Amino acid sequence: MTTERFDVVVVGAGLSGLLAAHRLSAAGHRTLLLDKGRGVGGRLATRRIGDGVFDHGAQFFTSADAAFAAEVTRWREAGVVEQWFDTRLEPDGAVVVDGHPRWRGATGMTAIAKHLAAGLEIRTASRVAAIEVLAGDSDAGWNLVLDDGSAIEASAVLLTAPVPQTLELLEAGGVPLTADDRQELLAITYHPCIAVLALLDGPSGLPDPGALRPASEPLDWVADNQRKGISPVPALTVHAGPQTSRQLWDAPDDEVIATLLGAVPGLSAAPVEGGVQVQRWRYARPETAHQGFAKELFGLPPAVLAGDAFAGARVPGAAASGWAAADLLLTRLSAVQA
Ligand SMILES: Cc1cc2nc3c(=O)[nH]c(=O)nc-3n(C[C@H](O)[C@H](O)[C@H](O)COP(=O)(O)OP(=O)(O)OC[C@H]3O[C@@H](n4cnc5c(N)ncnc54)[C@H](O)[C@@H]3O)c2cc1C
Structure with a gap:
């Protein structure tokens, strides 16, 4: 052969x-x-649980660099990305308008990778x-x-x-x-990151723009994928901070879920039974x-x-x-x- x-x-x-x-x-x-992977995208990752759609890796991105901004414009014209918000989310809950677009995949972050995959010779799995x-x-x-x-x-x-x-x-x-x-x-x-994805039984109650960046561990980021515009039903992504991710790395999923969902401030809905998953990113972000x-x-x-x-x-x-x-x-x- x-x-x-x-x-x-x-x-x-x-x-x-x-x-x-x-x-x-x-x-x-x-x-x-x-x-x-089964599909393309790596850490541009979108997953379904029931009717819920979750971005569980990268959440949004900016486009300050000129070459990248030109690429994002092509994606926007192709209907692959949309603006999510244009503010800075401060750890104290303040939202500061700075006019820089924060982009998301139109149907989730993997939409970008699927768009880029067209015309390339790719073998997944x-x-x-x-x-x-x-x-x-x-x-x-x-x-x-x-x-x-x-x-x-x-x-x-x-x-x-x-x-x-x-x-x-x-x-x-x-x-x-x-x-x-x-x-x-x-x-x-790299820093690790544990993500908990929870299908909710009602609106999350997160403030605008449907996301918050908590001031300190255990959480790094919380987002409502319905408010983000990619999920038809309330669907929460919770990211643990690096220190918590290391501490909980080998803990059972039940403990991870209880710790992280219990730490979300002002959550006004409960997870749907069978609608919660844990994703462990060993190499989430370079340190x-x-x-x-x-x-x-x-x-x-x-x-x-x-x-x-x-x-x-x-x-x-x-x-x-x-x-x-x-x-x-x-x-x-x-x-x-x-
Ligand atoms: C939880 C989390 C939150 C984040 N939030 C943000 C954010 O809000 N904004 C932002 O800008 N960035 C964010 N990031 C970072 C962003 O996702 C990454 O910087 C970016 O996607 C990295 O792309 P990459 O091509 O370098 O790597 P990757 O996307 O990791 O691609 C590497 C690929 O290599 C493949 N691979 C690995 N080993 C093998 C092998 N042996 N054989 C074949 N294939 C292999 C993997 O499957 C993967 O698809 C986040 C990342 C994580 C994990």
Whole structure:
């Protein structure tokens, strides 16, 4: 059986991977995206419970950067995003008008990823288990081993999983990182976040705009997805703060649910029986920033790491990093081909 080969394999069909893949494909490189998830989007994540629709990863995003603002305009024109609010939610409950739009997916955050997925070659439910350097000359490329035992070759790889997970894949494949690269990447760490999603038996009672940012732990964020405009019925997303998420990480779901829902100020409805779920994000948000927009691995076939750890711990940063990583790879690939 012959092994498939692509110019570039992008690991991860979150925002950074999807935007990078568009740029690489537009430049004429045959590009494949692999994602272990059932769908695309990564931390742009929307889930249904009954009739309720919940964003359980990223909640909204801003668009201050010019290149990202232009991209958001295209999404808005395609009906993929809408403005949620244009105020700053202060931890003391104050709402300060600053005129900067806070965007949401029109039907939830995954709408953005689904929109970007059109026209790309993507395989979901495809978990990469190891990344190996192919034997041969220095430009022989890469072999990606999937957890079903199959393999795919690539001239270059663009790696967007949270950095500790990318390091595990490189280690599993015995990739010899330089000491500097290893040290730089090991320094990148993430905060966890536990999310509780609760279908409610009535209106949540949250203040405008249907969300609040509590002043301190245990909660980091509470949002009413009906007021947000993505759920036809009251549907609450509650995010624990980093410290609480670490403390409750191994606790039973019942304890997590009781602690977090019990801490929501002014909640005027109760969860529907069977309508509550817990999602644990081990790598929710980077806590240490990397200096560059993307990270090329030295002394190896073309390989670049990207994602929100490289250009800011949020949606706009993930976008900027995806583009920067694609540009780095394009430079490297054109040098290889010259
Ligand atoms: C709870 C929470 C709340 C947040 N709130 C906000 C917010 O309000 N505003 C904001 O701007 N940002 C927010 N963020 C951050 C935002 O979601 C991220 O910055 C952004 O989505 C990261 O995109 P990415 O492409 O870098 O990574 P990801 O979206 O994580 O994409 C990486 C992809 O790699 C895939 N993957 C991993 N390992 C493998 C493997 N072995 N094989 C194949 N695929 C693999 C994953 O399935 C995933 O799809 C939040 C995040 C969380 C978790």
